[in-house]
Amino acid sequence: MSVITMRGLRKDFTVRVRTGRLRREKRTVEAVAGIDLTVEAGEMVGYIGPNGAGKSTTLKMLTGVLTPSSGEVSVCGLAPVPQRTRLALTIGVVFGQRSQLWWDLPLRDSFALLRHIYRVPPDAHAARLRRCRSLLDLDEFLDTPVRQLSLGQRMRGELTAALLHGPSVLFLDEPTIGLDVVSKQAVRSFLAELGATGDVTLVLTTHDLADIERLCRRLVVIDHGRVVHDGTIEALHARYGSRRRLVVDLDTPLPPGFAVPGADLVSLEADGHRASFDLLSSSAAGAVVAELATLASMRDLSLVEPDIEDVVARLYRA
Amino acid sequence: MGELRAYGALFLGQWRSLASYRASFAVDLATNILGAVLDVVAVLVLFGATRTVAGFTLREGLLVVSLSSCGFATADLVVGNIDRLKTYVRTGAMDAVLTRPLGALPQLVLMDMPLRKGLRVAVAVAVLITALRLNHVDWTPARAALVVIAPLSGALFFGAIFVASASLAFWWVESGEVGSAFTYGGRDFTAYPVPVFEGWFRAVFAYGMGFGFVAYQPALTLLEHPDPLGLPAGAGFLSPLVALVAAGVAAVVWRAGIRHYRSTGS
Amino acid sequence: MNGLDARVPGISPDRPFRGRVTTFGALSWSGFRRYATYRQATIAGSFTNTVFGFLRCYVLLAVAAGAAGGRAAGYDAEQLATFVWVGQGLLTVVSLWGWTELADRIRSGDVAADLLRPVHPVIGYLAPDLGRAAHAMIFRFLPPLTVGALFFDLYAPSRWFTVPLFALSVLLAVIGSFGLRFLVNATAYWLHDARGPITLWVLSAGVLAGLYFPLRFLPDWLAVTLWVGTPFPGLLQTPADVLVERDPAPVQAALVALQALWAAALLGLAAVVQRRAEKRLVAQGG
Numbered sequence: 001m002s003v004i005t006m007r008g009l010r011k012d013f014t015v016r017v018r019t020g021r022l023r024r025e026k027r028t029v030e031a032v033a034g035i036d037l038t039v040e041a042g043e044m045v046g047y048i049g050p051n052g053a054g055k056s057t058t059l060k061m062l063t064g065v066l067t068p069s070s071g072e073v074s075v076c077g078l079a080p081v082p083q084r085t086r087l088a089l090t091i092g093v094v095f096g097q098r099s100q101l102w103w104d105l106p107l108r109d110s111f112a113l114l115r116h117i118y119r120v121p122p123d124a125h126a127a128r129l130r131r132c133r134s135l136l137d138l139d140e141f142l143d144t145p146v147r148q149l150s151l152g153q154r155m156r157g158e159l160t161a162a163l164l165h166g167p168s169v170l171f172l173d174e175p176t177i178g179l180d181v182v183s184k185q186a187v188r189s190f191l192a193e194l195g196a197t198g199d200v201t202l203v204l205t206t207h208d209l210a211d212i213e214r215l216c217r218r219l220v221v222i223d224h225g226r227v228v229h230d231g232t233i234e235a236l237h238a239r240y241g242s243r244r245r246l247v248v249d250l251d252t253p254l255p256p257g258f259a260v261p262g263a264d265l266v267s268l269e270a271d272g273h274r275a276s277f278d279l280l281s282s283s284a285a286g287a288v289v290a291e292l293a294t295l296a297s298m299r300d301l302s303l304v305e306p307d308i309e310d311v312v313a314r315l316y317r318a
Numbered sequence: 319m320g321e322l323r324a325y326g327a328l329f330l331g332q333w334r335s336l337a338s339y340r341a342s343f344a345v346d347l348a349t350n351i352l353g354a355v356l357d358v359v360a361v362l363v364l365f366g367a368t369r370t371v372a373g374f375t376l377r378e379g380l381l382v383v384s385l386s387s388c389g390f391a392t393a394d395l396v397v398g399n400i401d402r403l404k405t406y407v408r409t410g411a412m413d414a415v416l417t418r419p420l421g422a423l424p425q426l427v428l429m430d431m432p433l434r435k436g437l438r439v440a441v442a443v444a445v446l447i448t449a450l451r452l453n454h455v456d457w458t459p460a461r462a463a464l465v466v467i468a469p470l471s472g473a474l475f476f477g478a479i480f481v482a483s484a485s486l487a488f489w490w491v492e493s494g495e496v497g498s499a500f501t502y503g504g505r506d507f508t509a510y511p512v513p514v515f516e517g518w519f520r521a522v523f524a525y526g527m528g529f530g531f532v533a534y535q536p537a538l539t540l541l542e543h544p545d546p547l548g549l550p551a552g553a554g555f556l557s558p559l560v561a562l563v564a565a566g567v568a569a570v571v572w573r574a575g576i577r578h579y580r581s582t583g584s
Numbered sequence: 585m586n587g588l589d590a591r592v593p594g595i596s597p598d599r600p601f602r603g604r605v606t607t608f609g610a611l612s613w614s615g616f617r618r619y620a621t622y623r624q625a626t627i628a629g630s631f632t633n634t635v636f637g638f639l640r641c642y643v644l645l646a647v648a649a650g651a652a653g654g655r656a657a658g659y660d661a662e663q664l665a666t667f668v669w670v671g672q673g674l675l676t677v678v679s680l681w682g683w684t685e686l687a688d689r690i691r692s693g694d695v696a697a698d699l700l701r702p703v704h705p706v707i708g709y710l711a712p713d714l715g716r717a718a719h720a721m722i723f724r725f726l727p728p729l730t731v732g733a734l735f736f737d738l739y740a741p742s743r744w745f746t747v748p749l750f751a752l753s754v755l756l757a758v759i760g761s762f763g764l765r766f767l768v769n770a771t772a773y774w775l776h777d778a779r780g781p782i783t784l785w786v787l788s789a790g791v792l793a794g795l796y797f798p799l800r801f802l803p804d805w806l807a808v809t810l811w812v813g814t815p816f817p818g819l820l821q822t823p824a825d826v827l828v829e830r831d832p833a834p835v836q837a838a839l840v841a842l843q844a845l846w847a848a849a850l851l852g853l854a855a856v857v858q859r860r861a862e863k864r865l866v867a868q869g870g
Contacts, residue, residue, distance in 0.1 A: 088419035100414040116327030345780025492624035499635035
């Protein structure tokens with residue numbers, strides 16, 4: 001069953017641009033320029049794109065914050081803006097750069113308030129809170145006012161706050177932005193565990209591709225308001241011809257004019273003592289290494305998996 | 319029922335936040351008493367420098383200003399902090415409000431209701447009682463009802479003005495102080511008898527926007543004072559109607575504003 | 585011009601005085617430039633000041649019309665109208681409301697960076713404030729005054745020295761207001777939260793400076809006490825009185841002299857407070 005459907009979803013903003021000393025011109029900016037997407041229940045979808053690509057705008061239309069300019073959108077069978085308050089009961093939202101907690105209140109009080117706001121039965125609330133407390137190690141700062149929490153602590157609080165009413169869809173807008181390495185890992189493993197249960201559909205935007213690699217089977221790349229890729233990370237590599245790289249350290253430089261079938265020479269360093277090759281997707285690394293061994297004596301070698309960052313960077317530039 | 323309890327919880331939440339700033343709260347309380355007193359003193363000083371203002375005596379003027387400030391202070395207490403909407407819009411804090419299962423306007427209002435402003439209502443009511451005793455009012459059931467209805471209508475009217483002018487931020491984030499031209503400006507306008515003002519300015523504020531029906535017309539009706547500007551004696555009873563129209567307009571503007579909201583930031 | 589000085593504020597061992605002047609000028613210009621970027625806020629603010637100008641002007645004119653001989657507290661109708669519109673314009677020039685920059689920097693701890701600069705902190709805030717005031721003089725003082733002149737009869741000064749004296753008076757008003765604002769903000773060094781004193785300042789400044797009604801409407805003893813005993817009338821009332829020639833020439837000049845005394849005293853006090861705050865900051869490590 002699909003939880004989220006978008007059909008021809010658009011959002012245009014009009015902005016005034018200064019064109020002269022006093023003259024201004026109205027210009028229309030397509031933040032989201034027609035998106036068709038379906039997300040099934042229990043999926044974990046990573047949503048990436050460069051700054052200003054329309055990730056957050058899409059997320060805000062899905063959560064009822066922004067009114068779409070045109071197109072259809074439905075989340076859990078509800079229309080986000082007209083049925084905003086009903087939708088709010090079935091989704092959880094975390095905006096990485098904004099807080100939904102009460103700045104001056106301890107986390108514990110914020111959670112109690114949210115129980116009333118979302119009208120959660122006390123025992124269900126207590127059970128969920130207990131689970132989050134143990135998974136996210138909230139206990140040491142549960143009584144600290146939110147304004148005194150570190151960013152990592154706050155984010156753990158935000159995640160809990162978004163889950164206390166047992167939402168069936170969780171939207172996360174850059175949940176790991178600005179976090180230190182340890183907090184990032186804590187957030188990721190929490191989300192991974194959450195996703196593994198299959199009860200919650202997870203949609204997250206991020207700039208950190210490690211989030212995606214760790215969490216999401218499905219990757220949606222958006223650029224200039226349009227979906228440019230929708231599929232697995234492997235599909236992305238296959239489509240954009242990502243290649244594994246072989247780096248060899250040699251005792252003697254390779255002979256001039258050599259050729260290795262199945263591999264393209266990328267660079268020669270250290271007076272020819274280090275060579276890097278891109279492997280063609282069809283070739284086996286073993287064969288290439290064996291071939292190289294006949295040309296020069298090898299001291300060391302390493303095989304580098306294609307880097308998703310490179311692929312995405314190439315995608316953005318295109 | 320559950321919804322009401324949710325709003326109640328939201329209201330108590332800001333109470334608890336306040337407790338963590340107890341010293342500031344005390345200072346705020348003190349400045350609010352001072353502010354309320356100064357408002358009245360300003361009117362007294364102005365009337366003190368002359369015999370009559372636009373044909374109205376000090377006593378009559380006091381009735382006008384007290385009716386105005388009862389309405390304004392109540393509206394300011396309940397929805398006055400909605401003028402912080404522009405901050406919410408600019409910082410994007412509005413997003414969090416819109417992802418909760420409650421109405422946006424009640425949330426904003428309950429999230430930080432400036433309770434210290436309650437003192438201003440108390441001062442305004444005290445001045446109204448004083449003004450009623452200083453003036454000769456020929457009490458009838460209709461006039462007695464008007465004394466209660468007029469401040470309540472005034473509160474509804476100013477509430478509408480607060481909401482409508484705050485909504486401006488949905489279209490113009492940097493609107494800054496423009497809203498206060500109508501909220502605080504409206505308060506200043508209603509604090510004096512309408513004939514004090516002249517020309518198109520008077521026409522726009524008193525009748526175009528309806529500020530004339532907040533305090534001036536009800537005061538005339540209470541005092542049986544003929545309107546130098548020619549409206550009939552019972553015009554004061556129109557004040558609830560004018561307030562309802564203003565509330566309707568404000569509701570439309572607010573809804574349009576929410577639809578127009580462009581969440582800034584990433 | 586020694587261009588180097590502008591780029592390296594305060595460091596000019598060969599010509600210290602000239603260096604300081606260029607530094608001051610550069611800092612002032614930065615204040616001007618900064619406010620020039622808030623175009624929309626400038627338009628919004630001018631609009632609001634103008635609406636309040638209409639409101640206050642009509643009220644004071646009605647008061648004058650009801651008073652004996654059409655004069656209230658020694659002002660005729662034209663003088664009162666001018667008083668109101670000049671007040672609405674100067675309101676932003678002297679920044680009667682809403683300057684919390686120093687308090688915010690103290691609370692966030694950014695103030696420590698001010699101590700690292702080779703410029704005295706009081707000067708470091710005063711210079712941009714004068715730039716801000718210069719910007720406000722053009723873009724916040726003139727627009728309401730122009731609207732006022734279009735819709736009301738305003739008073740044209742008759743003495744040749746009135747306008748230069750008014751300019752001096754405005755400068756002193758800005759310095760005096762700066763000193764007061766600095767002191768109010770500096771309470772944040774000692775209090776956890778300066779919001780209380782700032783609210784109190786906003787409230788009292790409006791009334792005591794003569795924004796809501798000319799202070800001459802008060803009983804004489806009270807008006808004189810305010811003038812001599814507090815710096816507030818020097819913020820608005822004095823410049824406005826000077827421009828509308830409310831008093832004979834010697835009194836006019838004496839009021840400005842009084843303003844100068846207050847401005848100097850407030851700046852001195854600000855410097856003392858800053859020194860004590862710095863000692864405290866150093867002792868406690870921020």
